[in-house]
């Protein structure tokens with residue numbers, strides 16, 4: 379048996395840390411204007427490039443802030459002021475991207491599907507055929523609202539046919555799913571340290587196609603979110619604003635841990651195995667998955683609340699047993715719960731989780 383386990387976080391980030399990553403937080407403090415910190419940043423940037431082998435084509439840029447910060451910096455900086463963004467949405471995070479460009483005062487159009495549906499690709503085709511003024515397309519990869527893995531490859535084909543750059547919210551997929559920035563024609567993607575990469579919250583990043591980064595000019599209606607201001611990081615490792623130094627220590631360690639464990643493929647396989655075990659155990663208790671078979675991401679699945687159970691009651695029963703599950707959002711708040719398996723989640727934790735569900739549901 380292992381030593382006593384902490385409360386296991388089954389929310390989609392922040393994750394239960396491994397001891398290795400937690401240990402990195404205790405490194406000696408650093409000044410962000412010193413050469414050793416710049417070296418750390420460059421090391422993180424090259425490790426991020428190595429995750430999907432993006433090499434020199436896409437520049438990673440680190441930002442102090444949550445995943446939303448990276449998504450917003452991406453849209454603020456890459457969609458020109460006189461551009462027009464098509465946002466393809468089938469969940470809360472897709473709709474949030476539309477809310478961002480609205481806040482930025484940029485022109486946009488939405489191809490929106492219901493939250494239980496796949497990306498509305500036919501609608502995308504219609505919009506693009508009817509509206510030649512669209513300059514960029516944006517979508518979420520793993521839509522955390524329902525745990526659906528969106529078919530970016532199919533969307534990318536539509537974009538490529540019209541030579542439209544694709545901007546991606548990969549916040550909950552980077553490190554835990556297949557992503558092909560080159561083949562999918564991704565101009566920029568946004569992600570964070572504390573989901574599939576297993577770092578701590580506070581540092582997020584964008585990967586931007588080098589040619590697009592060079593061309594950024596006065597697009598952002600924001601100073602902090604203007605990636606042009608961070609271009610210096612590419613050469614020097616320095617950031618214009620105070621970076622989350624300790625979160626960077628943890629991210630470096632987490633990226634080494636990911637590589638040591640076999641990279642994103644091994645992590646995806648691990649997540650799938652854990653998610654499949656949770657789903658099979660819950661099915662035995664009569665708890666159904668929300669989405670059709672095969673539609674879910676590796677790292678997160680949504681389930682229908684069992685009959686007669688409110689989310690708070692189920693949450694509290696599991697919390698007493700040492701687990702944090704996650705509520706549905708918006709229209710799904712009263713009907714579903716979510717289980718993510720990112721972070722230091724072990725086989726024995728899933729055994730205990732299923733025991734706790736069995737006890738709670740009383741079967």
Ligand SMILES: *Cc1c(COP(=O)(O)O)cnc(C)c1O
Nearest residue numbers: 444445446471520522547549550
């Ligand atoms: C978690 C998440 C976000 C937001 O990330 P924060 O770190 O909470 O700002 C954005 N998009 C997706 C798909 C997410 O899963």
